[in-house]
Structure formats: C-alpha cells, structure tokens
Amino acid sequence: xxxxxxxxxxxxxxxxxxxxxxxxxxxxxxxxxxxxxxxxxxxxxxxxxxxxxxxxxxxxxxxxxxxxxxxxxxxxxxxxxxxxxxxxxxxxxxxxxxxxxxxxxxxxxxxxxxxxxxxxxxxxxxxxxxxxxxxxxxxxxxxxxxxxxxxxxxxxxxxxxxxxxxxxxxxxxxxxxxxxxxxxxxxxxxxxxxxxxxxxxxxxxxxxxxxxxxxxxxxxxxxxxxxxxxxxxxxxxxxxxxxxxxxxxxxxxxxxxxxxxxxxxxxxxxxxxxxxxxxxxxxxxxxxxxxxxxxxxxxxxxxxxxxxxxxxxxxxxxxxxxxxxxxxxxxxxxxxxxxxxxxxxxxxxxxxxxxxxxxxxxxxxxxxxxxxxxxxxxxxxxxxxxxxxxxxxxxxxxxxxxxxxxxxxxxxxxxxxxxxxxxxxxxxxxxxxxxxxxxxxxxxxxxxxxxxxxxxxxxxxxxxxxxxxxxxxxxxxxxxxxxxxxxxxxxxxxxxxxxxxxxxxxxxxxxxxxxxxxxxxxxxxxxxxxxxxxxxxxxxxxxxxxxxxxxxxxxxxxxxxxxxxxxxxxxxxxxxxxxxxxxxxxxxxxxxxxxxxxxxxxxxxxxxxxxxxxxxxxxxxxxxxxxxxxxxxxxxxxxxxxxxxxxxxxx
Amino acid sequence: xxxxxxxxxxxxxxxxxxxxxxxxxxxxxxxxxxxxxxxxxxxxxxxxxxxxxxxxxxxxxxxxxxxxxxxxxxxxxxxxxxxxxxxxxxxxxxxxxxxxxxxxxx
Numbered sequence: 056x057x058x059x060x061x062x063x064x065x066x067x068x069x070x071x072x073x074x075x076x077x078x079x080x081x082x083x084x085x086x087x088x089x090x091x092x093x094x095x096x097x098x099x100x101x102x103x104x105x106x107x108x109x110x111x112x113x114x115x116x117x118x119x120x121x122x123x124x125x126x127x128x129x130x131x132x133x134x135x136x137x138x139x140x141x142x143x144x145x146x147x148x149x150x151x152x153x154x155x156x157x158x159x160x161x162x163x164x165x166x167x168x169x170x171x172x173x174x175x176x177x178x179x180x181x182x183x184x185x186x187x188x189x190x191x192x193x194x195x196x197x198x199x200x201x202x203x204x205x206x207x208x209x210x211x212x213x214x215x216x217x218x219x220x221x222x223x224x225x226x227x228x229x230x231x232x233x234x235x236x237x238x239x240x241x242x243x244x245x246x247x248x249x250x251x252x253x254x255x256x257x258x259x260x261x262x263x264x265x266x267x268x269x270x271x272x273x274x275x276x277x278x279x280x281x282x283x284x285x286x287x288x289x290x291x292x293x294x295x296x297x298x299x300x301x302x303x304x305x306x307x308x309x310x311x312x313x314x315x316x317x318x319x320x321x322x323x324x325x326x327x328x329x330x331x332x333x334x335x336x337x338x339x340x341x342x343x344x345x346x347x348x349x350x351x352x353x354x355x356x357x358x359x360x361x362x363x364x365x366x367x368x369x370x371x372x373x374x375x376x377x378x379x380x381x382x383x384x385x386x387x388x389x390x391x392x393x394x395x396x397x398x399x400x401x402x403x404x405x406x407x408x409x410x411x412x413x414x415x416x417x418x419x420x421x422x423x424x425x426x427x428x429x430x431x432x433x434x435x436x437x438x439x440x441x442x443x444x445x446x447x448x449x450x451x452x453x454x455x456x457x458x459x460x461x462x463x464x465x466x467x468x469x470x471x472x473x474x475x476x477x478x479x480x481x482x483x484x485x486x487x488x489x490x491x492x493x494x495x496x497x498x499x500x501x502x503x504x505x506x507x508x509x510x511x512x513x514x515x516x517x518x519x520x521x522x523x524x525x526x527x528x529x530x531x532x533x534x535x536x537x538x539x540x541x542x543x544x545x546x547x548x549x550x551x552x553x554x555x556x557x558x559x560x561x562x563x564x565x566x567x568x569x570x571x572x573x574x575x576x577x578x579x580x581x582x583x584x585x586x587x588x589x590x591x592x593x594x595x596x597x598x599x600x601x602x603x604x605x606x607x608x609x610x611x612x613x614x615x616x617x618x619x620x621x622x623x624x625x626x627x628x629x630x631x632x633x634x635x636x637x638x639x640x641x642x643x644x645x646x647x648x649x650x651x652x653x654x655x656x657x658x659x660x661x662x663x664x665x666x667x668x669x670x671x672x673x674x675x676x677x678x679x680x681x682x683x684x685x686x687x688x689x690x691x692x693x694x695x696x697x698x699x700x701x702x703x704x705x706x
Numbered sequence: 707x708x709x710x711x712x713x714x715x716x717x718x719x720x721x722x723x724x725x726x727x728x729x730x731x732x733x734x735x736x737x738x739x740x741x742x743x744x745x746x747x748x749x750x751x752x753x754x755x756x757x758x759x760x761x762x763x764x765x766x767x768x769x770x771x772x773x774x775x776x777x778x779x780x781x782x783x784x785x786x787x788x789x790x791x792x793x794x795x796x797x798x799x800x801x802x803x804x805x806x807x808x809x810x811x812x
Contacts, residue, residue, distance in 0.1 A: 679811025681743070681804050685734050 056102050058121050058138040058191060061148065064095040065183035072180060076173025088176035089159040092183055096152035103145055115142050116566055118257065120193055127196075131252050139193035139256070142564050146392055147190040147324055150399045154316045155183055157543040161407050162308035164540035165414060175215060175306065182208035186317050190324060194254040195244045198325065202240065202289065205318045206233045212313060213305040225304035232298040236288015240325075243281035250274050260331040272337045279332055279339035282325065283346070290322025290376045292350045297627055299373055303365040307410030310365060315372050315406050316399040323379045323395050327388045330568060334386075344384025344465075348472050348479075351377025353624065355482040359489070360610070360620045363420050364409045367490045371446070372402055374483060378461050381476060387464030389564035393555075394461055397453035400554045401445040404547040405487070408439035411536045411544065412494055416501065422493040424501035431533040434541045436495050438548040443491045445551040447484035448588040453555030459581050460561060466580050477584045484591025492599040499533075719760040726753035740792050740802045744785075751781045 068091030076084055107114035118141035127134040140148070159179060166175055182205055189201025206229075214226030244254065251259050263275065286292065291299035302314045313319070326333060326343065333339050351374045358370035375398050382391030413420055415432050429436045445452040448459070458480060466473035535541070598606040610617045619625070678684075726749055733746030755774040762770025795807060 677811060679808030681807070682735055682738075689731055689735065 062184050062187035064091045065180040068180040073177035084173050085163045092156045096156050099148045137193035138191040154399050158312040161543040164537050178211045212309040213302045222304040225301040229298040233288045236285045239281045240285025263331045275336035279336040286322030291373050296373050300369040303369050311403045311406035315402040320395045326383045330388050340384050347377045347380025351479045355479045357623045358486040382461040385464040385468035388568040389561040390460035393560040394457035397457040401442040401551040404442035411435040425494045426497040427499040429495040432535045438544040441548040443487045456555030477587050481587035481591040484588040485595045488592045488595035496600045723753045723757040
C-alpha cells in the first residue's frame with residue numbers, strides 16, 4: 056500500500072520549498088506546499104479505499120502494518136520503522152491531511168503579503184510530515200519522533216515573526232512547557248521498553264491484556280500517569296496549558312492547523328492509542344477525566360472575558376480539549392476521537408474565520424475595535440456563524456453529536472462531571488457568541504487602518520472600501536477575503552454543519568473501543584446540554600446586541616471575580632513566581648555567581664595562581680651559572696648513591 | 707681476547723676509573739673556562755667507559771663493551787654540538803668565562 060508515501064510527500068515539499076524557496080516564484084511555492092499535502096490526502100484516500108474502508112463489509116478489523124526496516128536493535132529490544140493503519144489512524148489521517156490541505160490553501164491567501172513566505176510553507180509542510188509520522192507510527196518511539204517533530208514545528212511557527220519579542224517569547228514558552236510533558240512521555244516510553252521489552256503497539260497492548268491484575272497495577276499506573284503528563288503538555292491541559300494561549304502569536308493559519316485542529320489533539324490520540332494501558336491501570340482514567348473536566352471548566356471561564364479574538368478561541372480550544380479528555384477518562388474513547396474530528400472542523404473554521412476578520416481589518420485582533428462587520432464580510436459572517444453554532448452544540452450540527460456523546464459518557468460515569476460539563480457547554484456557547492456578536496453586530500468601533508491621516512472618519516460607513524481599489528488589498532479599508540481564503544472556509548463550514556452526522560466515528564471505532572452501554576432513561580441529558588447551549592447564545596445576545604451596556608456594568612459589579620478571570624487566574628504570574636523566577640534567580644545567583652564565577656572560575660584561577668607562587672619560589676634556584684647546576688647534579692647523584700648504599704645496594 | 711696479566715687486580719682499574727671521574731667532576735665544578743669544563747665532561751665519560759669495560763671483562767659479557775661504544779658515539783655527537791655552541795657563544799659574547807654566560811638566571 057506504500058504508506059510511506061503519505062508522510063514523504065509533505066517532506067519533499069518541505070525540502071523543495073526550504074532549500075530552493077528563496078529563488079522560486081510564489082506560484083511555485085504555493086503549488087509545492089498545497090500540492091504535496093493534496094497528493095498526500097489523495098494517497099490517504101487511495102490507501103483507505105484499497106483497504107476497503109469506503110466499501111461495505113467490515114474493513115480494518117485489525118491494524119494493517121507495513122514494516123520498512125529495523126531502526127534500533129539493542130539486545131532483545133527491536134524497534135523498526137513501521138507504519139500501521141487501523142480505524143483510529145484512518146480517522147486521524149483524514150483529519151490531518153484533509154483539514155491540513157484546506158488550511159494550506161487558506162494560508163496562500165492569508166500569507167500573501169508576509170515576508171518569509173517560503174519559510175512559512177516549508178515549516179508547514181514539515182509539520183504535516185511529523186504529524187503524519189505521529190499518527191502512522193506503529194510503535195511508541197515513532198510516535199515520539201512525530202511528537203517531538205510537531206513540537207519543533209510548533210515552536211518555529213509560533214516564533215515565525217521572530218523580530219517581535221513576544222512571538223519568540225511565546226515560542227520559547229511553548230517549547231519549554233512542552234519539554235516538561237515530553238519528559239514524562241519519554242520516561243513512559245523507557246518504562247514500557249523496560250517492562251514489556253518492546254515498543255510495538257500490538258505487542259505491548261497484547262502483553263498488557265495478559266498481565267495478571269495484581270502485579271501489573273503499579274507499573275501500568277506509572278506508565279499511564281507519565282503518558283498523561285506528556286498529553287497534558289501537548290494537548291494543553293492543566294497544569295501545562297499556559298503555552299497554548301500565548302501560541303497565538305503565530306500566524307492565524309498556524310493557530311488553526313497546529314494549535315486547534317491537529318497537533319494539540321495528539322495527546323488525545325496518544326491516550327486513545329494507549330487505551331489498553333489506561334484501562335488496566337487502576338485510577339489512571341479517573342485522573343484523566345478530572346484533569347479534563349477541570350481544564351474544560353477553567354479555560355471556559357477565562358474565555359468569557361478575553362478581548363483578543365484569537366485568545367477567546369485559544370481558551371476555547373483548551374476547554375474543548377478538556378472535553379476530549381473527559382471523554383477518554385470516562386472510557387468513551389471513541390467519543391473523544393469523535394470530538395477531535397468535529398473540533399478540527401469547527402475550531403479550524405473559527406480560527407480561519409478570525410483570520411479572515413483580522414485580514415479584513417488589516418491586523419486588528421481586539422474585539423472592542425470590531426463590530427458591524429456583517430455587511431463587509433458576508434461570507435466570513437455566515438461561515439463563522441456555522442462554526443459558532445457547531446461549537447455551541449446547536450442540535451444536529453457536528454459539535455452537538457460529539458459533545459453529546461462525551462456528556463452522556465460523563466453522566467454514566469459520574470453525574471457531577473456531567474453537570475460541570477453542561478455548565479461549561481453553556482459558557483462555551485456564551486463566549487463564542489460573545490466574540491461573534493462583538494465582531495459582526497453593532498457599529499464598527501475601530502479606526503480604519505491606513506486612513507489615520509484623514510482623521511474624522513472613524514466609522515466604516517463612508518464608503519472608502521471602493522475608493523481604495525483592490526490593489527491596495529490587505530492595507531486599506533474593510534474588505535472580504537479573496538476566494539482562495541473563503542473557499543476553504545465554506546468547505547469547513549459545510550463540514551461543521553453536517554460532519555457530525557455524516558461521519559459516525561463511535562460506530563466506526565466500535566471494534567477498537569467498545570461502546571459503553573447507554574443507560575436507559577438518560578435522553579434528557581441531551582436536552583439539558585442543548586438547553587444550556589441555547590441559553591448561552593441567548594445570554595450573549597442579550598449582553599452584546601440587545602443591551603450592550605450590561606456586560607460592562609456586570610463586570611464593574613463583580614470587579615474582583617472579573618479581574619481574576621481577565622488575568623487568567625494569575626496562573627502565568629503564579630508560574631512565574633513559583634517556577635520561572637526561582638529558576639532564573641537560582642541560575643543567576645547560585646549557578647552563575649556562586650558556582651560558575653565562584654567555584655569553577657575560582658578553581659581554575661586558583662590553580663594558575665598557586666602555580667605562579669610555587670614558580671616564584673623555584674625561580675630562586677635558577678642561578679644561571681652552569682657550575683651551580685652541575686653542583687646540584689653531583690649532590691643529587693651522591694644522595695642517590697647514599698640512599699642505595701644505606702638500603703643495601705642495587706639488589 | 708687475551709687474558710690480562712694476573713698481577714693487575716680488578717680493583718685497580720676501578721680505582722683508576724673513580725679517580726678519573728672525580729677529577730672530571732672537580733674540573734667541571736671548579737674550572738671557569740668553557741673548554742676546560744667541556745674536557746672535564748669527556749674525562750668523566752671515559753672514566754665511566756673504563757669501568758664498563760672492566761666489569762664486562764670480569765663478568766665475561768659483551769654488554770659493557772657495547773655500552774662503551776654507545777658512550778663514545780654519544781660523546782662524539784655531544785662534542786660536535788657542544789663545540790658548535792661554544793663557538794657561537796664566543797662569537798656573540800667574546801668570552802669563554804662560564805660564569806658570564808648566565809642570562810637564564812631567574
């Protein structure tokens with residue numbers, strides 16, 4: 056089936072654009088970047104078709120594995136370059152290449168005016184390569200290779216505007232916070248290799264099943280918790296979620312592709328992939344669920360009050376990832392993956408729509424300076440409406456199905472989780488529609504960019520959008536995005552609307568993750584969650600369209616909680632105080648001043664100084680008179696002979 | 707090798723060697739002329755050669771002979787180099803007083 060072609064195509068695109076991109080025209084860069092991902096997508100379709108996925112019957116009951124060559128052979132440990140496709144992988148492959156391709160196309164329009172064009176697309180293609188290695192890899196080490204690779208690309212793309220300090224800082228933060236998680240992941244891999252003597256998924260999970268329960272629990276729990284630590288880093292869960300909101304410093308297509316649709320779901324994929332380990336480890340799944348629900352709730356509360364449109368969506372992503380972990384933790388792995396897919400559709404669309412808005416406003420991201428954009432950017436308006444409804448869990452849209460599956464699992468697992476989840480769903484609907492209403496309704500509140508010299512034309516009604524003409528694109532007045540940007544939006548909008556209905560992931564994944572029997576008489580859970588979603592939308596409408604002053608007065612009434620939310624619970628400040636500053640100060644004072652300057656430099660300089668002192672003593676013996684030296688030689692010889700004589704001769 | 711006359715004991719050769727060596731040492735330590743010092747060194751080498759040969763004869767082994775040849779070769783080489791140094795020193799300093807050649811002091 057030539058699975059290797061799937062990741063190799065974007066890698067070839069990376070190599071071409073990365074090595075030659077400086078000399079290529081933009082059209083060639085576009086063709087290579089988007090074309091390689093498109094070919095990869097088509098090859099995925101062909102492969103899956105060849106495996107009978109699109110036909111009837113019961114394809115891919117077990118994984119289809121391709122072995123290429125042995126990579127590491129060390130004692131009994133044998134690690135190969137193996138790719139495998141099973142039902143879980145097939146879902147991830149379609150998401151990554153399909154949504155990835157749409158975002159590549161969008162980026163062609165979005166990045167048209169940016170410097171470093173070829174660099175951007177080279178990184179993006181490299182990301183696709185590593186992401187595909189991540190989902191295709193048939194052992195933990197290949198998964199880890201992809202895992203680290205996407206982390207690298209994430210770092211490179213967050214810091215894409217590397218002349219801006221905040222962008223490089225955000226890149227560093229993402230990379231360093233992910234290091235903590237990756238440390239846990241690598242320890243888990245070591246522990247797996249030590250315990251099972253292999254890293255192949257099939258063999259490891261087979262051995263897990265056969266392990267006696269009593270002896271296995273400890274080590275399996277340790278492995279699961281270490282894997283979970285890795286997942287919290289990559290998928291931005293408490294306590295390691297702090298990097299994701301900052302990651303919005305990267306270009307918007309990057310936020311959509313890496314920090315919403317694909318990379319951040321790698322943690323979910325990994326936990327689902329290791330479901331056998333988690334299922335056999337006592338207590339590990341409960342921790343997964345608790346981490347997930349806590350993250351979902353707290354991130355949603357922060358999202359309520361953010362003013363940067365991308366920050367709102369970033370906290371929304373953190374919150375939705377929390378939902379996925381709730382799904383995993385309550386044993387409904389397929390519901391978690393279901394939400395990965397629908398989230399990829401509507402969150403990618405939200406980000407791309409936000410990018411389209413930002414593009415229309417020539418770089419403005421502050422919700423307070425938007426408003427009334429409905430008549431200028433109608434396509435963005437409609438597509439964003441579709442995405443917002445989908446994420447809010449509006450009935451029969453994609454988010455409705457997946458969120459419902461997760462919440463139903465949560466209810467049968469622990470009712471309090473369901474109630475927290477439902478309340479979070481209400482908040483989700485509220486903040487998404489808050490952003491939506493602030494963007495598209497009311498009056499335009501910003502100043503027209505490129506128009507500051509005129510003054511007086513603060514409002515967007517004066518019709519300059521025609522006066523500037525279209526060649527001033529991207530710098531002038533409000534304008535709708537070009538077709539290369541809105542067509543991907545439209546496709547994603549259709550997927551957000553009907554994707555949940557079309558692709559019944561839980562049923563498809565049933566052989567891997569048996570569905571939890573739904574307890575009868577719980578249909579009402581669906582109505583309650585939909586009700587909360589609709590209430591959230593209505594509240595947002597009330598606050599931001601019907602009576603716009605209400606939100607501010609509420610904020611000033613509840614000043615203290617508002618301040619906590621607005622400042623994100625001071626988590627960053629807490630980490631700064633608890634971890635970052637002690638590390639920096641400790642490095643400066645203990646490691647630099649005491650250890651480096653004091654001990655190490657002191658030792659080196661001290662040796663030199665003592666050598667000088669000793670030398671200045673020995674210098675006195677250097678008379679410069681040959682006869683003097685000869686006398687010493689004679690004296691020495693006599694001494695040696697005397698000693699030998701006293702010791703009883705040469706024998 | 708013809709036997710040595712019985713009347714000359716080994717000790718005499720060794721005593722002669724020791725006397726020659728001490729003479730060399732004394733000359734090396736007390737003379738100031740570089741050439742003389744140099745000759746004293748040769749004297750010491752030959753004193754040692756004498757005792758090598760003596761022991762070689764006494765022990766009926768050729769090692770001592772071989773060693774004395776080595777010493778001669780080294781002495782010849784050393785003489786060549788040493789005389790060259792002395793010539794150069796004299797050219798530069800117009801003196802052969804060994805105590806005046808002490809620029810390596812301290």
